[in-house]
Amino acid sequence: MRIEKNISLKPYNTFRVDVNANLVITIENSEELLLDEIYQYISKTNTLFLGRGSNTLFSKDFKGTIFLLRNEGIEVVKENDTHILVKVNAGEQWNSFVQWSTEKxxxxxxxxxxxxxxxxxxxxQNIGAYGVEVKDYIESVNVLMLKEKEERILSNKECKFGYRDSIFKNELKGQFVITKVIFKLPKFKGKIEEKYLQYNDLKERVKEHTLGNLLNTVRDIRKEKLPSIDEYGSCGSTFKNLLIDTAKYKDLEKKFPGLPSFETEKGNTVKIPTAYILDKLGWKNKRxxxxxxxxxxxxIVTNYGNASAGEIVAFIGKIQQDFKKNTGLYLETEINIF
Ligand SMILES: Cc1cc2nc3c(=O)[nH]c(=O)nc-3n(C[C@H](O)[C@H](O)[C@H](O)COP(=O)(O)OP(=O)(O)OC[C@H]3O[C@@H](n4cnc5c(N)ncnc54)[C@H](O)[C@@H]3O)c2cc1C
Known part of the structure; x- marks a missing residue:
């Protein structure tokens, strides 16, 4: 554990916003969260648990304690002919876990x-990309409930996963820290099923049925389309796609001909790509x-240099206003703004 006072959060958020926090505590193993010395900060100060800050925009200095989660570790807990159950500590980097799973x-x-x-x-936020959502591989999630100082295990069903959504963004917001995630991963049997190749570019570009080929193809496509966090500040998609009823969709389609729609589990609701509308409104590559x-x-709202928190927040607001004016709909952010 490391405790630092009054430091800049610039290295800890991928928007690269230069704001300060009163206190930053780096957690290296989950047990540290239970130590009295640490727990007094959790119970007595304004607290934020931060991963790698890639879905977080700080709009101002943070008054309180930031916990940087760096408790790494991957442990296989069960295995049979078809699946492996694996427990991963919250501070493990997502990419190293994906690479580990591919090697296995x-x-x-x-x-x-x-x-x-x-x-x-x-x-x-039930991360997702290229037709896959993490919820389909999560068995359960271990959390420490902050007020009770008590560990709870939430089953996949209890997590109430939805599109970029879960119980953690709603009923449990602010009340927990995730300490471990348990995944159930299928063993690869030599053929990549159709469900992994739904995304058009992938279907065309995956030539061999190997996990390495699938992984590298996704990597190549992302490099072509998304800003690298080593060069530009961003949190990926700043805004969500929208779920709207079919009557509203018909309305919008008149104004934005060709607007795609995707079926959802609810019969009378479709998902629409908000990028399509923003593109038509002239918001692509707007500086x-x-x-x-x-x-x-x-x-993808992007910090091309040293934009301040205020400038980024104001720019996001302008996009939302324009979207509202032209569609009547509120464009919800996917990122967390503090
Ligand atoms: C270039 C780029 C591309 C991206 N592409 C995608 C994409 O394709 N799909 C996608 O879904 N997302 C994408 N994202 C968004 C982001 O990478 C994910 O949301 C990611 O899961 C955020 O992880 P993080 O550790 O950085 O979260 P952080 O920003 O650190 O935290 C996000 C939120 O979770 C809370 N939190 C974090 N860890 C814990 C914990 N252990 N316990 C309790 N609360 C916690 C934080 O307080 C905060 O509210 C992208 C981001 C960037 C920068």
């Missing part, structure tokens, strides 16, 4: 390679000083 010949997570962040953050949207993607 386990299928499922390859479509999610190169999503920055921690394993412990993955259930919170205002050092902040803008990404060259190839209007959903």
């Amino acid at each position: 010949n386990l299928i499922g997570l390859q479509n999610l390679i190169d999503i920055p962040g921690n394993v412990g953050s993955s259930p919170i 205002e000083g050092e902040v803008g949207t990404w060259i190839y993607h209007p959903l």
Whole structure:
């Protein structure tokens, strides 16, 4: 454990916003969270648990204690002919876990390679990419309930996963820290099933049925489309796609001809790509000083230099206002703003 006072959070958020926190405590193993010395900060100060800050925008200095979760570790707990059950500590980097699973010949997570962040953050917004969502591989999630100082295990069903959503963003918000995630991963039997190749570019570009080929193809596609966090500040998609009823969709389609729609589990609701609308409204590659949207993607608000927190927040607000004016709908952010 490391305790630092009044330091900049710039190295700890991928938007690269230069704000300060009163206190930053780095946690290296889950047990440290239970120590009295640490627990007094949890119970007595304004607290935020942070992974790699790749889904977090700080709009101002953080008054309180930030816990940086760096408790790493992967442990196989059970194995049979078809699956492996594996327990991963929250501070493990998502990418190293995906790579580990690929080396162990386990299928499922390859479509999610190169999503920055921690394993412990993955259930919170039910990360997803290229037709796959992490919820389909999560068996359960271990949390420490902060008020009670008590460990709880939530089954997959209890996590109430939805599109970029879960119980952690709703009923349990602010009341827990995720300490471990248990995954159930299928053993790869030599053929990549159709469900992993739904995304058009992938279907065309995956030439060999190997996990390495699937993983590297996703990597290549992401490199072509998304800003690298080593060069630009961003949190990936700043905004969510929208779930709307079919009547509203018909309305919107008149204004934005060709607007795609995707069926959802609820019969009368469809998912629409908000990028399509923002693109038509001229928000792709739009710059205002050092902040803008990404060259190839209007959903990705990007810090092209040293944009301040205020500039980024104001830019996000402008996009939301324009979207509302043209669609009547509120464009919800996917990122967490503090
Ligand atoms: C370039 C880029 C591309 C991206 N692409 C995708 C993508 O394809 N798909 C996708 O779904 N996301 C994507 N993201 C978003 C992001 O990578 C994910 O949401 C990721 O899971 C965030 O992990 P993190 O550890 O950085 O979270 P953080 O930003 O550190 O935390 C996110 C939220 O979870 C809370 N939190 C984190 N860890 C814990 C814990 N252990 N216990 C309790 N609360 C916790 C934080 O307080 C915060 O509210 C992208 C981001 C970037 C920068």
